[in-house]
Amino acid sequence: MLRKPYGQTLLAGALGVLVGAGLGYAKATAGYPVDWSSTGTMMQGWAALIAACAAAWGVNRWQQEIRFKRNAELAEKIMVSVEGLARALSDARSKPMELELDKRVPGGIVLTPISYELRSKFLNTAPHAAEIESLQNNVSAIFGKKHSSALTVLLAIHYTIRGSLMECVATTTGVKDGRLELEALELMLPVAESVVPVTRRGQALSDVINMRLNRVRDLFDGSI
Known part of the structure; x- marks a missing residue:
């Protein structure tokens, strides 16, 4: 059975977690005023995690080539x-x-x-x-x-x-x-x-x- 490269698996997993977390956050805060300060900080954290995973995937792809x-x-x-x-x-x-x-x-x-x-x-x-x-x-x-x-x-x-x-x-x-x-x-x-x-x-x-x-x-x- 073929296995996905580690970087690709990590990126896919991180995206899945982030999507799930985003949906959960949206559901939990439905009907409440949005705290843009906290939300912005959280989004920055998510962006940093996605960037790190993408970098890991890119390095793995380069090593494969x-x-x-x-x-x-x-x-x-x-x-x-x-x-x-x-x-x-x-x-x-x-x-x-x-x-x-x-x-x-x-x-x-x-x-x-x-x-x-x-x-x-x-x-x-x-x-x-x-x-x-x-x-x-x-x-x-x-x-x-x-x-x-x-x-x-x-x-x-x-x-x-x-x-x-x-x-x-x-x-x-x-x-x-x-x-x-x-x-x-x-x-x-x-x-x-x-x-x-x-x-x-x-x-x-x-x-x-x-x-x-x-x-x-x-x-x-x-x-x-």
């Missing part, structure tokens, strides 16, 4: 960074072209070292994850644990994918340089197939990413 503006600005910063992170993840995990594929691994999708390096750069150079991290304490303090936890999960996905790409870079480069046997490419298949969306593992990860992105969007959209 400041709070809404602060929350909207924070939510907007978060959403800008989240959408940037979503784009970086999409670029890093885009459908591979034919020339990116390492044909030495039949039945699986492994890319060339240069392809993994280029994809890693989308996540290594983008500032969006760092921006979200820098605002998480603000989110916890203003919006609460539910909003902060949703961001934590999204960041964990980002760092997991970034780490997986770096692992793919290290393994494929090691095979290329002769430091690792060709079998290492087959051993890295579970990781390699999760970072592209065209495999069963990759599609499952895409679904998780989209679900977590939509969760964050749903939580913050209402505050913008």
Whole structure:
């Protein structure tokens, strides 16, 4: 149930009391000569009370506006960074072209070292994850644990994918340089197939990413 702001409730209550008191006074003094001196003093007191209540209502309204503006600005910063992170993840995990594929691994999708390096750069150079991290304490303090936890999960996905790409870079480069046997490419298949969306593992990860992105969007959209 929605509650009225304190200042608004106070003003409404005071007006109700004053109206009731005025009606009672008018009824009680009906037929009697009016003591304008006493009445004027009473009216001045009523006016001062109304002014004080109106001031309290105004301060409360101003505080509400400041709070809404602060929350909207924070939510907007978060959403800008989240959408940037979503784009970086999409670029890093885009459908591979034919020339990116390492044909030495039949039945699986492994890319060339240069392809993994280029994809890693989308996540290594983008500032969006760092921006979200820098605002998480603000989110916890203003919006609460539910909003902060949703961001934590999204960041964990980002760092997991970034780490997986770096692992793919290290393994494929090691095979290329002769430091690792060709079998290492087959051993890295579970990781390699999760970072592209065209495999069963990759599609499952895409679904998780989209679900977590939509969760964050749903939580913050209402505050913008």
